[in-house]
Amino acid sequence: MTVGIVLVSHSPAVAGSVADLAAELAGPSVAIRAAGGTDDGRFGTSIELISAAVRSADSGDGVCVIMDMGSSVLTSKTLVEDLEDEADAPVVRLADAPFAEGAVAAAVLASTGQDLDAVVASAEHAWSMRKL
Amino acid sequence: MTVGIVLVSHSPAVAGSVADLAAELAGPSVAIRAAGGTDDGRFGTSIELISAAVRSADSGDGVCVIMDMGSSVLTSKTLVEDLEDEADAPVVRLADAPFAEGAVAAAVLASTGQDLDAVVASAEHAWSMRKL
Amino acid sequence: MAFDVQTATAWITASEAVVKANEARLTGLDAAIGDGDHGANMARGLAAALANIAEKEPATPGDVLVAAGRGIVAKTGGASGPLYGTAFRRAGKALGDATEATAEQVGDALEAALTAIKELGGAAEGDKTMVDGLAPAVAAFRQAVADGGDLASASVAAADAAEAGLAATVPLQARKGRASYLGARSVGHEDPGAASLALILRALAEVTA
Amino acid sequence: MAFDVQTATAWITASEAVVKANEARLTGLDAAIGDGDHGANMARGLAAALANIAEKEPATPGDVLVAAGRGIVAKTGGASGPLYGTAFRRAGKALGDATEATAEQVGDALEAALTAIKELGGAAEGDKTMVDGLAPAVAAFRQAVADGGDLASASVAAADAAEAGLAATVPLQARKGRASYLGARSVGHEDPGAASLALILRALAEVTA
Ligand SMILES: Nc1ncnc2c1ncn2[C@@H]1O[C@H](COP(=O)(O)OP(=O)(O)O)[C@@H](O)[C@H]1O
Ligand SMILES: Nc1ncnc2c1ncn2[C@@H]1O[C@H](COP(=O)(O)OP(=O)(O)O)[C@@H](O)[C@H]1O
Ligand SMILES: [Mg+2]
Ligand SMILES: [Mg+2]
Ligand SMILES: [Mg+2]
Ligand SMILES: [Mg+2]
Numbered sequence: 114m115t116v117g118i119v120l121v122s123h124s125p126a127v128a129g130s131v132a133d134l135a136a137e138l139a140g141p142s143v144a145i146r147a148a149g150g151t152d153d154g155r156f157g158t159s160i161e162l163i164s165a166a167v168r169s170a171d172s173g174d175g176v177c178v179i180m181d182m183g184s185s186v187l188t189s190k191t192l193v194e195d196l197e198d199e200a201d202a203p204v205v206r207l208a209d210a211p212f213a214e215g216a217v218a219a220a221v222l223a224s225t226g227q228d229l230d231a232v233v234a235s236a237e238h239a240w241s242m243r244k245l
Numbered sequence: 246m247t248v249g250i251v252l253v254s255h256s257p258a259v260a261g262s263v264a265d266l267a268a269e270l271a272g273p274s275v276a277i278r279a280a281g282g283t284d285d286g287r288f289g290t291s292i293e294l295i296s297a298a299v300r301s302a303d304s305g306d307g308v309c310v311i312m313d314m315g316s317s318v319l320t321s322k323t324l325v326e327d328l329e330d331e332a333d334a335p336v337v338r339l340a341d342a343p344f345a346e347g348a349v350a351a352a353v354l355a356s357t358g359q360d361l362d363a364v365v366a367s368a369e370h371a372w373s374m375r376k377l
Numbered sequence: 378m379a380f381d382v383q384t385a386t387a388w389i390t391a392s393e394a395v396v397k398a399n400e401a402r403l404t405g406l407d408a409a410i411g412d413g414d415h416g417a418n419m420a421r422g423l424a425a426a427l428a429n430i431a432e433k434e435p436a437t438p439g440d441v442l443v444a445a446g447r448g449i450v451a452k453t454g455g456a457s458g459p460l461y462g463t464a465f466r467r468a469g470k471a472l473g474d475a476t477e478a479t480a481e482q483v484g485d486a487l488e489a490a491l492t493a494i495k496e497l498g499g500a501a502e503g504d505k506t507m508v509d510g511l512a513p514a515v516a517a518f519r520q521a522v523a524d525g526g527d528l529a530s531a532s533v534a535a536a537d538a539a540e541a542g543l544a545a546t547v548p549l550q551a552r553k554g555r556a557s558y559l560g561a562r563s564v565g566h567e568d569p570g571a572a573s574l575a576l577i578l579r580a581l582a583e584v585t586a
Numbered sequence: 587m588a589f590d591v592q593t594a595t596a597w598i599t600a601s602e603a604v605v606k607a608n609e610a611r612l613t614g615l616d617a618a619i620g621d622g623d624h625g626a627n628m629a630r631g632l633a634a635a636l637a638n639i640a641e642k643e644p645a646t647p648g649d650v651l652v653a654a655g656r657g658i659v660a661k662t663g664g665a666s667g668p669l670y671g672t673a674f675r676r677a678g679k680a681l682g683d684a685t686e687a688t689a690e691q692v693g694d695a696l697e698a699a700l701t702a703i704k705e706l707g708g709a710a711e712g713d714k715t716m717v718d719g720l721a722p723a724v725a726a727f728r729q730a731v732a733d734g735g736d737l738a739s740a741s742v743a744a745a746d747a748a749e750a751g752l753a754a755t756v757p758l759q760a761r762k763g764r765a766s767y768l769g770a771r772s773v774g775h776e777d778p779g780a781a782s783l784a785l786i787l788r789a790l791a792e793v794t795a
Contacts, residue, residue, distance in 0.1 A: 124269075126262030127345065134256045134313075137288060138621055138764060156269060157414065157454030181266075181345055183555055186376050187459040187497055191450055194463075209377040211343030213259065213313055221767035240372060244318050245341040270412055270555060289623065289663030315764055319668040319706055323659055326672075353558035 116223040116232045117144040117170025119178045120216055121163055121185040125150035128181075131216050139220035146170040158184040163192050171203035175229035177219050178205060179236055181212045204229065208236035215239045248355040248364045249276040249302025251310045252348050253295055253317040257282035263348050271352035278302040290316040295324050303335035307361035309351050310337060311368055313344045336361065340368035347371045378528055379477035384584055385438035386430055389445045391580035393423035399576055406569040410556040414455055415569035422453030422461065438478050442469030442486070456498070456554055457570055460507065463497050464490035480528040484519045487535070491515050498553060505549040505556065505563065507570035514539040514578050532582040539575040546571045587737055588686035593793055594650035595639055600789035602632035608785055615778040619765040623664055624778035631662030631670065647687050651678030651695070665707070665763055666779055669716065672706050673699035689737040693728045696744070700724050707762060714758040714765065714772065716779035723748040723787050741791040748784040755780045 118135065122128035128149025136145050146166035151157040163178070170176045180186045189207055196202040206229055208215055215236035222235040250267065254260035260281025268277050278298035283289040295310070302308045312318045321339055328334040338361055340347055347368035354367040378384070396403070396419045404416030429448035435441045442465045450462030471489035472478050478486070491511050500506040517538035521531035544567075551563040554570075587593070605612070605628045613625030638657035644650045651674045659671030680698035681687050687695070700720050709715040726747035730740035753776070760772040763779075 122266075122345075124262055124266045126258065127266055130256055130258030130262050131345075134254075134259055134288070137256075138767065151454040152452075155414075155454060156266070156412065157418070158458070159454065160450055160459070180376060182349070182376070184454070184456040184458065187456050188450075190377075190497060191459040191463055207377060209375055211372075212345040213254075213263075214343055217314070218767055222769065225768060225771045240343075240375075243341055243372075244312060244314070245322075245339060270558065283663035284661070287623075287663060288621065289627070290667070291663065292659055292668070316663070316665040316667065319665050320659075322706060323668040323672055350558055354560065357559060357562040 114174045114226050114228060115142055115144070115172060116174050116227070116229050117146070117167075117172060117176040118216065118220050118223060118232075119146050119148055119163065119166045119170050119176055120212070121158065121166075121178060121189050122147075122149040122181040122212065123156050123158065123183065123185055124181075125154060127212075131213050134213070135216045135220035138217055139224040143220050143223045144170045144172060145216075145220055158188040160188050160192050160195075163189060167192070167203055167205055175204035175206065177223070177229060177232045177236060178207045179210050179212060179215045179219060180207065206233045208233045209240075210236035211239050211242075214242055246306045246358050246360060247274055247276070247304060248306050248359070248361050249278070249299075249304060249308040250348065250352050250355060250364075251278050251280055251295065251298045251302050251308055252344070253290065253298075253310060253321050254279075254281040254313040254344065255288050255290065255315065255317055256313075257286060259313065259344075263345050266345070267348045267352035270349055271356040275352050275355045276302045276304060277348075277352055290320040292320050292324050292327075295321055296327075299324070299335055299337055307336035307338065309355070309361060309364045309368060310339050311342050311344060311347045311351060312339065338365045340365045341372075342368035343371050343374075346374055378585060379479065380438050380472075380483050380528060380585070381477045382435065382438050382441055385441035387584040388581050389423065389426050389430060389441065391584050392577045393420075393427050395576045395580050396420055396423055396573060399572075403569050403573055406567050406572055409566045410551060410559055410563045411569060412555055415457060415573065418453045418455040418457055419461075419573050422449040422458055425449065425452035426465070437472065437474050437476055439469040439472030439474065439486075442466070442472065445469075457507070457573070460494050460498055460570070463493045467493035480522045480526070480531050483528060484515070484522050484531065487511075487515045487518055500553040503549060504552040505546050505568045505571075506551075506553050507568070507574045509546050509549070509568065510539040510542040510571035510574035510578075513542045514574075529582070529585045532578070532585045536575065536579040536582040539571075539578040543567055543571045543575045587794060588688065589647050589681075589692050589737060589794070590686045591644065591647050591650055594647035596793040597790050598632065598635050598639060598650065598654045600793050601786045602629075602636050604785045604789050605629055605632050605782060608781075612778050612782055615776050615781055618775045619760060619768055619772045620778060621764055624666060624782065627662045627664040627666055628670075628782050631658040631667055634658065634661035635674075646681070646683050646685055648678040648681030648683065651675070651681065654678075666716070666782065669703050669707055669779070672702045676702040689731045689735070689740050692737060693724070693731050693740065696720075696724045696727055709762040712758060713761040714755050714777045714780075715760075715762050716777070716783045718755045718758070718777065719748040719751040719780035719783035719787075722751045723783075738791070738794045741787070741794045745784065745788040745791040748780075748787040752776055752780040752784045
């Protein structure tokens with residue numbers, strides 16, 4: 114069992130680089146996909162990029178989506194609604210989590226074979242992490 | 246008055262891309278500097294890169310440093326200790342904040358001309374932000 | 378006059394045109410308190426709405442709005458995309474399969490749009506968002522219909538209320554979206570989303586006149 | 587034998603050599619529960635320590651350790667850099683300007699190193715970090731001195747205790763550093779930082795023998 118991770122950021126570079134950072138720690142067993150920016154590479158969000166990332170990240174065990182802010186959150190919520198009307202859609206859960214910290218926590222936990230609930234919970238638990 | 250911002254990440258690409266994202270919202274009045282990775286571009290942290298970024302970000306109103314995790318935090322703490330022994334060192338405060346959300350909040354608040362205490366507080370306040 | 382496929386299509390066409398004509402103004406408002414892309418976002422989204430309507434050839438006004446909403450969601454790129462897109466889709470669904478929607482049905486559709494935006498974005502009136510334009514517009518539209526007004530006069534009432542709502546966003550401090558990061562510095566500016574909303578409702582008044 | 591500039595320099599030289607010889611093993615331990623760079627980090631940091639000692643030509647053993655610490659902080663690149671670097675600097679400062687530090691003074695310096703690591707990293711014993719090697723080592727060193735042992739025998743006691751501490755990290759679950767993200771999966775492996783710490787204290791025992 115390996116839960117997939119999708120990182121949705123307003124910025125293509127932020128989504129991609131945080132995906133690389135999380136992958137460095139989680140190792141190759143976890144599918145971590147970036148969906149950053151608009152479909153023409155500007156700052157913003159594309160529901161089609163998120164949808165493609167979710168389908169690519171899913172291996173049947175579900176996908177945890179982590180968003181940075183604003184349009185990333187609203188567009189991801191809209192995708193979840195759309196998937197409800199679709200047969201055989203991947204199981205998708207949005208994590209309410211700090212972006213970078215949640216991504217690392219979720220990816221590492223997914224690498225240990227935990228299920229979607231546990232992966233989402235670990236991302237959300239990152240709000241209670243402190244650094245100093 | 247404009248407080249400078251330094252973003253310290255284990256990953257050069259994460260620090261740089263989050264700096265660009267924050268700059269997009271904060272505008273050109275705020276000096277936002279990235280200190281990501283080691284001095285030879287690997288994943289990790291370099292006290293010399295952080296020190297150079299802090300000096301470059303400071304315009305006399307102080308610098309708010311935001312770290313992602315692990316070595317970023319420990320190395321930034323070590324730099325602050327070192328600066329205590331230095332005459333005319335920039336005034337540096339470490340913010341205990343979620344990396345991306347704290348960076349955006351701090352940069353936007355700095356753009357409004359608030360002082361270092363307020364900028365650090367806005368970054369730290371990002372822990373209580375919720376997305377869903 | 379009733380709200381049929383032609384009217385619905387004319388509304389989206391006129392909305393696209395007026396947003397395009399005001400693109401620089403919307404972008405300027407967003408540059409002041411956001412990230413300066415609202416004009417481009419809306420122009421792109423409404424162009425995609427028109428393209429999707431042309432492709433789908435919808436048979437009811439409800440389906441016109443659903444097609445518009447899908448185009449907007451797909452291509453806008455900003456927070457306004459899922460918000461307006463979901464709003465148009467819910468409004469379209471609220472019209473059901475009516476081929477000629479009454480003023481009362483259009484009022485219900487606008488109400489559904491408002492509910493959709495509030496649910497998705499979590500903003501209340503006073504948060505300095507498009508909700509501050511749409512909420513008074515829906516109320517004015519329904520009041521006009523209750524007072525015996527037709528689609529044309531109710532749409533004028535809605536557009537007037539949206540413009541008043543836009544003006545009322547100036548002294549507000551943003552509590553949702555990017556502008557909320559600015560704190561007190563968001564005060565003193567019109568909200569970009571409330572500005573585009575006023576343009577779109579003025580377009581409705583014009584095509585139903 | 588006392589702890590003088592030659593002995594201090596020999597310690598760092600031997601540490602660099604033994605870490606280099608064990609680089610692949612340290613990296614393998616870190617690959618299992620971290621990010622697989624601890625061997626490279628330590629090799630780089632200790633090489634910089636030697637380079638800085640050669641450049642500064644320190645006149646006291648304390649200054650040797652301070653110079654080593656600065657090199658380690660500057661070049662290691664991982665969490666081990668500020669931790670070991672600050673530890674060596676604080677240990678060096680604890681030696682003051684003694685030219686021949688006694689076993690007791692070296693014990694105080696090791697204690698200062700432990701305090702520095704705990705303060706900076708916030709880890710306690712049992713969190714599966716280098717603290718689990720250093721804490722029992724410091725206690726064993728001081729106990730040996732209290733029991734009348736000299737620098738050589740106290741250093742052997744410290745190295746033995748660090749190796750036992752390393753073995754004791756295997757069943758622990760990490761609560762600090764990258765490995766803590768793994769939760770229960772960090773159980774069953776030696777901690778990389780505790781492993782490098784044991785090598786460095788064995789090097790001390792060898793140069794003081
Ligand atoms: N959560 C929300 N609820 C309601 N409206 C919102 C919300 N977030 C943003 N908006 C509206 O969207 C407008 C900004 O749209 P736009 O600039 O296209 O998106 P972005 O902020 O992603 O760049 C704001 O002026 C506001 O009216
Ligand atoms: N907060 C901490 N307190 C004490 N030791 C720590 C802490 N964080 C990490 N370590 C030690 O550092 C070692 C990892 O070092 P290294 O791999 O060089 O750094 P990084 O984790 O940044 O890649 C761990 O095995 C542990 O012993
Ligand atoms: Mg915008
Ligand atoms: Mg935008
Ligand atoms: Mg490591
Ligand atoms: Mg590392």
